[in-house]
Amino acid sequence: MSSFAEEKKNLPVTVEKPIPVTYDLGNLAVFDSNTLDRNDLDSSNAQREENIKKISRDNVQLMINQILSLPIKSTTESANGTSGQSASMTLVQLPEPTSELPREKPLPKPKAPSKWEQFAAKKGIKPKERSGKMVYDEDAGQWVPKWGFNGANKKLDKQWLVEVDDEPKKAGDDLIDPRSLSRAERKKLIKKNELQHKRNMKGAN
Amino acid sequence: MIRTVKPKNARAKRALDKKEPKLVENTKQALFVTGKSSTKVLHDAMVDLSALKKPDIKRFNKKNEVRPFEDAEPLEFFSEKNDTSLMVLGTSSKKRKNNLTFVRTFGYKIYDMIELQIADNYKFLSDFKKQTFAVGLKPMFSFQGSAFDTHPVYKHVKSLFLDFFRGTTTDLHDVAGLQHVISLTIQGDFEDGESLPNVLFRVYKLKTYKSEQGGRKLPRVELEEVGPRFDFKIGRIHSPSPELEKEALKRPKQLEVKTVKNIQLDSMGDKIGTIHMNKQDLGKLQTRKMKGLKSRFDQTSVDSDTENYLNDEEQELQGAEESYGEDFVTANDIDVEPPAKRMKK
Numbered sequence: 001m002s003s004f005a006e007e008k009k010n011l012p013v014t015v016e017k018p019i020p021v022t023y024d025l026g027n028l029a030v031f032d033s034n035t036l037d038r039n040d041l042d043s044s045n046a047q048r049e050e051n052i053k054k055i056s057r058d059n060v061q062l063m064i065n066q067i068l069s070l071p072i073k074s075t076t077e078s079a080n081g082t083s084g085q086s087a088s089m090t091l092v093q094l095p096e097p098t099s100e101l102p103r104e105k106p107l108p109k110p111k112a113p114s115k116w117e118q119f120a121a122k123k124g125i126k127p128k129e130r131s132g133k134m135v136y137d138e139d140a141g142q143w144v145p146k147w148g149f150n151g152a153n154k155k156l157d158k159q160w161l162v163e164v165d166d167e168p169k170k171a172g173d174d175l176i177d178p179r180s181l182s183r184a185e186r187k188k189l190i191k192k193n194e195l196q197h198k199r200n201m202k203g204a205n
Numbered sequence: 206m207i208r209t210v211k212p213k214n215a216r217a218k219r220a221l222d223k224k225e226p227k228l229v230e231n232t233k234q235a236l237f238v239t240g241k242s243s244t245k246v247l248h249d250a251m252v253d254l255s256a257l258k259k260p261d262i263k264r265f266n267k268k269n270e271v272r273p274f275e276d277a278e279p280l281e282f283f284s285e286k287n288d289t290s291l292m293v294l295g296t297s298s299k300k301r302k303n304n305l306t307f308v309r310t311f312g313y314k315i316y317d318m319i320e321l322q323i324a325d326n327y328k329f330l331s332d333f334k335k336q337t338f339a340v341g342l343k344p345m346f347s348f349q350g351s352a353f354d355t356h357p358v359y360k361h362v363k364s365l366f367l368d369f370f371r372g373t374t375t376d377l378h379d380v381a382g383l384q385h386v387i388s389l390t391i392q393g394d395f396e397d398g399e400s401l402p403n404v405l406f407r408v409y410k411l412k413t414y415k416s417e418q419g420g421r422k423l424p425r426v427e428l429e430e431v432g433p434r435f436d437f438k439i440g441r442i443h444s445p446s447p448e449l450e451k452e453a454l455k456r457p458k459q460l461e462v463k464t465v466k467n468i469q470l471d472s473m474g475d476k477i478g479t480i481h482m483n484k485q486d487l488g489k490l491q492t493r494k495m496k497g498l499k500s501r502f503d504q505t506s507v508d509s510d511t512e513n514y515l516n517d518e519e520q521e522l523q524g525a526e527e528s529y530g531e532d533f534v535t536a537n538d539i540d541v542e543p544p545a546k547r548m549k550k
Contacts, residue, residue, distance in 0.1 A: 026374065027367055027371050030346065031363075032348065032349045033354055036349060036393050038393025041390065042392070052405060052407055056349070056386065057426060059349065059388075060345065060411065061426040067383065068380070094375065094376055101367060104290040105290075105313075
């Protein structure tokens with residue numbers, strides 16, 4: 001075996017071609033457009049396999065020379081997890097593939113705009129600038145959340161004295177506690193928003 | 206078209222999301238289908254080809270009656286059902302013996318098809334009693350023949366084999382993973398009008414030796430055939446329509462690298478930035494430090510001390526001038542004693 005390796009020592013690592021070969025190093029491919037003799041490759045030729053191997057070898061040698069001259073990155077990463085030993089890995093940085101190959105599936109379609117998005121685009125409404133969840137409550141002298149537990153939107157529910165409209169919006173409202181009325185209004189808004197959301201999702205699909 | 210219902214749990218939803226079109230696509234999966242009339246040769250050939258493509262394969266064991274050039278619908282169904290865009294169908298008949306049909310789909314519709322018939326001098330993996338290639342490694346490709354760049358049929362073959370076996374696309378590749386090469390050779394050059402020569406499919410394993418000429422970096426490469434070995438005769442072909450081809454070759458705009466002003470990449474992949482600056486003020490240039498150059502000795506800002514000093518000097522000079530004038534000895538001065546006067550001064 002050693003003598004075999006010795007023998008290879010003095011063989012050249014460069015190959016001369018009449019037409020230079022082209023590469024697609026992103027796909028690790030080499031394209032050789034030199035002339036091929038039909039007689040060398042005919043199935044009746046006893047040397048056929050040798051000839052094919054020889055041409056391939058020359059091209060692979062050229063490609064290996066190209067690949068090894070690409071920028072190299074060395075990393076230390078455990079080669080096999082069970083032994084726990086770490087070995088250094090030599091990685092070559094391949095360029096982008098240049099051969100044009102068809103995709104598997106068409107490009108993903110952009111999401112369809114919801115009804116609100118369409119409306120906002122028509123009216124030129126920009127999304128409101130978000131300034132965080134907390135607001136300053138001047139009466140209490142502290143920061144409170146805009147909504148949620150102890151939210152500022154529940155202020156009306158907790159008041160001991162509530163202002164009542166002179167004329168109720170709906171008949172019968174004047175008999176109900178205005179505090180629970182405001183809560184019901186809030187719940188109704190949530191329901192309405194959910195419904196719109198559902199309708200938009202249906203439109204988008 | 207397969208009926209899809211809205212997924213009822215997260216797992217089903219994930220599975221469906223995986224099938225959705227993606228910006229950066231997954232590795233193409235291959236499906237090996239046995240035709241109605243198959244032979245042992247075809248079966249073994251498909252096993253060997255799937256060994257090269259592993260682990261991105263699915264293989265059918267039962268026979269399926271499919272005639273892709275007459276009715277491709279069953280194949281489109283298989284493609285959608287299994288989410289595979291590469292398919293190999295093995296059929297054998299009197300007219301087309303040991304015929305492999307390589308099919309590619311685009312969006313579950315047939316993109317292109319080509320029939321490759323295995324000529325008689327085939328050899329399988331098991332016929333080579335040597336070390337074989339490792340599973341799942343990215344192969345190298347070597348295409349020999351000018352027709353791979355010029356003739357549409359061979360372009361198709363090139364595109365197909367590159368697409369079929371290239372595996373995952375990476376930007377970093379382990380040098381130790383460069384282990385086997387798929388070599389495709391056109392059996393001799395040909396002219397228009399002649400019958401299309403066979404495509405010779407060979408797989409070699411790389412052996413590298415230290416070389417004195419290549420130095421420490423470049424090795425001497427030798428090849429050893431590991432199989433399978435096929436000579437493919439080209440049969441019927443179905444090429445994509447120009448519109449479909451254009452659609453399939455589209456590249457997503459989102460992935461295009463934006464050119465940023467003043468930032469360049471050189472050939473080695475290093476980033477180079479250009480900085481534009483105002484004109485340099487040479488007055489503030491730091492030169493050699495010396496006591497005499499310190500700002501307090503500057504001539505521009507004259508303080509009172511130096512002013513006085515300068516004035517003194519001027520007066521002295523003026524005085525000197527006067528005395529100098531007196532030094533002139535004229536005829537009138539001779540009677541006076543000049544040395545005494547000088548002493549006074």
